[in-house]
Amino acid sequence: MPGPLSTLKVLDFSTLLPGPYATMMLADMGAEVLRVEAPDRVDLAKVMPPFDGKFSTTFSYLSRGKQTQQLNLKQPESVEKIKELVKDYDIVVEQFRPGVMDRLGVGYETLKAINPKLIYCAITGYGQTGPYKDRAGHDINYLAISGVASHCGRADSGPPPMGIQIADVAGGSHHAVMGILAAVIQRQQTGQGAFIDISMTDAAFALNAMAGAAALAGGVEQKPEGGMLNGGTFYDYYQTSDGRWLSVGSLEPQFSARLCDALGISEMKSFALSQNPEHQQRLKAAIKEKIAGKTFAEWREVFAEVDACVEPVLTIEEAAEHPQIVARGMVVEKARGDGVGQRQLGGPIRFSSP
Structure with missing residues (x-):
C-alpha cells in the first residue's frame, strides 16, 4: 500500500546526518524524495567507515527510498534545473549555513516566488538568527551549549561522549519532520507554504524537559548523579560478574518491591521509596553488590519472569535479535x-x- 505521505515530493539538498535522516523518515512514510548531490562536494557520510560494498553503511541506510541526481549548483544550468524542478515539488530540505542557498541562487525567497506553496526547511546547528548562526559545530557542541551535557554522566568524570547523535537526530531530524508535517497541514488550510528554521541547539535545549523545567521555573540545577533519573538514586546501571550490565528502572513501589525480593534484599524496600540521599546510596550499594554476584545470563533468566523494570544492556546485534x-x-x-x-x-x- 502507498504510504500516508505518497502525495508529497521532496527535494533534499542535505548531507551528513540530520537532513538525510529527516528525509529518510519522510521517504519511509511514502514521500518521493530526490536527493540533489553535488559532484564536486564529498558527503562525509558516504566515505565514513565502515563500508558494505561501495558505500558506507551510514550512507546506504540514509539513502533508503530516495532517488539521486547530481547537480553542481555553482553552474547556472543547474540552478535553472532546480528552479524548474521546484515547480512540481512540495518540500525543500537543506542543511547549509545561513545564506549559502541564497548565494547559490536557490534560496527560499527565490523558490517561493516560483512556487508559493513550497515548504522550505533549513536545518542548521544554531539557526538562522543569533550570534552563532554562522559558527561551525557538531552534535557534541550543541549538547554542550544547550545544557544537556551538564547533567549527564558521572560526578567524578564529567559528561560522556554519547554513542548516538542526540542533537542531530532527536533534535534536528525529528523536529524537522514535525515542522514539515505541521506546515503541510497549514498549507492545506491556507494554500500557503512556509519557511521552517530548525536549530539543532534549540532542539537539544528543548530536550532538557524535566531538568529544564526545574532549572527555569524553580531555580534548581540538576547535577550529574544529582537527580532521580541521572544516577542520583538507585535508578541506574549495574555491572554483572562477567562485565556486562543491567538497567534498573524500578521506580514505582510495586516494581522496587519485586526488585528487592528478586535480589534477596527485601528488608531494603523502604529505602527505594525514600528521598533521603543516604538511603538511596545504601540501596545502590546493596544492588551493586548483589548484581555483581551473578553473570549476565543468570540475571537475564531471573528477571525474564519478574516484571520489575529491569532489563539487560544489549549490543545492537543482540537488540536486533530480541x-x-x-x-x-x-x-x-x-x-x-x-x-x-x-x-x-x-x-x-x-x-x-x-
Whole structure:
C-alpha cells in the first residue's frame, strides 16, 4: 500500500546526518524524495567507515527510498534545473549555513516566488538568527551549549561522549519532520507554504524537559548523579560478574518491591521509596553488590519472569535479535546502492491498514 505521505515530493539538498535522516523518515512514510548531490562536494557520510560494498553503511541506510541526481549548483544550468524542478515539488530540505542557498541562487525567497506553496526547511546547528548562526559545530557542541551535557554522566568524570547523535537526530531530524508535517497541514488550510528554521541547539535545549523545567521555573540545577533519573538514586546501571550490565528502572513501589525480593534484599524496600540521599546510596550499594554476584545470563533468566523494570544492556546485534524488536519488524532488508540486500534499522512509526 502507498504510504500516508505518497502525495508529497521532496527535494533534499542535505548531507551528513540530520537532513538525510529527516528525509529518510519522510521517504519511509511514502514521500518521493530526490536527493540533489553535488559532484564536486564529498558527503562525509558516504566515505565514513565502515563500508558494505561501495558505500558506507551510514550512507546506504540514509539513502533508503530516495532517488539521486547530481547537480553542481555553482553552474547556472543547474540552478535553472532546480528552479524548474521546484515547480512540481512540495518540500525543500537543506542543511547549509545561513545564506549559502541564497548565494547559490536557490534560496527560499527565490523558490517561493516560483512556487508559493513550497515548504522550505533549513536545518542548521544554531539557526538562522543569533550570534552563532554562522559558527561551525557538531552534535557534541550543541549538547554542550544547550545544557544537556551538564547533567549527564558521572560526578567524578564529567559528561560522556554519547554513542548516538542526540542533537542531530532527536533534535534536528525529528523536529524537522514535525515542522514539515505541521506546515503541510497549514498549507492545506491556507494554500500557503512556509519557511521552517530548525536549530539543532534549540532542539537539544528543548530536550532538557524535566531538568529544564526545574532549572527555569524553580531555580534548581540538576547535577550529574544529582537527580532521580541521572544516577542520583538507585535508578541506574549495574555491572554483572562477567562485565556486562543491567538497567534498573524500578521506580514505582510495586516494581522496587519485586526488585528487592528478586535480589534477596527485601528488608531494603523502604529505602527505594525514600528521598533521603543516604538511603538511596545504601540501596545502590546493596544492588551493586548483589548484581555483581551473578553473570549476565543468570540475571537475564531471573528477571525474564519478574516484571520489575529491569532489563539487560544489549549490543545492537543482540537488540536486533530480541523478540520484541523482531516482533515489531524493526530490522528490515533493503537494497543498497548496487542492488544487493542489506539489513537496516526499520522505521519506528506504524500505520494501520486502510
